[in-house]
Amino acid sequence: MSASRVCGLSELVQDEARRVEVDGVAMAVVLDGNGEIHAIGDVCTHGDISLSDGFVEGDTLECWAHGSAFSLKTGHPLNLPAFEPVPVYEVVIDGDDVLIDPAVTKASA
Numbered sequence: 193m194s195a196s197r198v199c200g201l202s203e204l205v206q207d208e209a210r211r212v213e214v215d216g217v218a219m220a221v222v223l224d225g226n227g228e229i230h231a232i233g234d235v236c237t238h239g240d241i242s243l244s245d246g247f248v249e250g251d252t253l254e255c256w257a258h259g260s261a262f263s264l265k266t267g268h269p270l271n272l273p274a275f276e277p278v279p280v281y282e283v284v285i286d287g288d289d290v291l292i293d294p295a296v297t298k299a300s301a
């Protein structure tokens with residue numbers, strides 16, 4: 193499997209999550225305040241809630257349902273009720289294209 197274009201770089205809004213899907217895998221893509229682009233699994237590990245509907249705060253994405261904030265760098269929740277991490281995907285930028293291969297995840301820290 194190879195990386196697929198998920199959106200254009202210029203389509204990302206700083207500090208907002210965008211839901212994308214690659215090969216049936218839902219992800220939340222975030223351009224943070226430092227200009228870094230992250231992609232984490234879109235489904236909260238506490239419930240069947242789309243994290244991309246949540247709130248970006250620094251380098252975390254907070255689930256709107258019960259408030260668990262997931263690190264955009266490691267995928268780990270920083271507070272309960274969620275306690276299982278979501279996957280973190282490698283993002284490749286090629287010109288204005290944001291590319292992600294759902295088979296390539298970063299090792300959890």
Ligand code: FES
Nearest residue numbers: 236238239255258
């Ligand atoms: S569903 Fe996300 S914290 Fe409960």
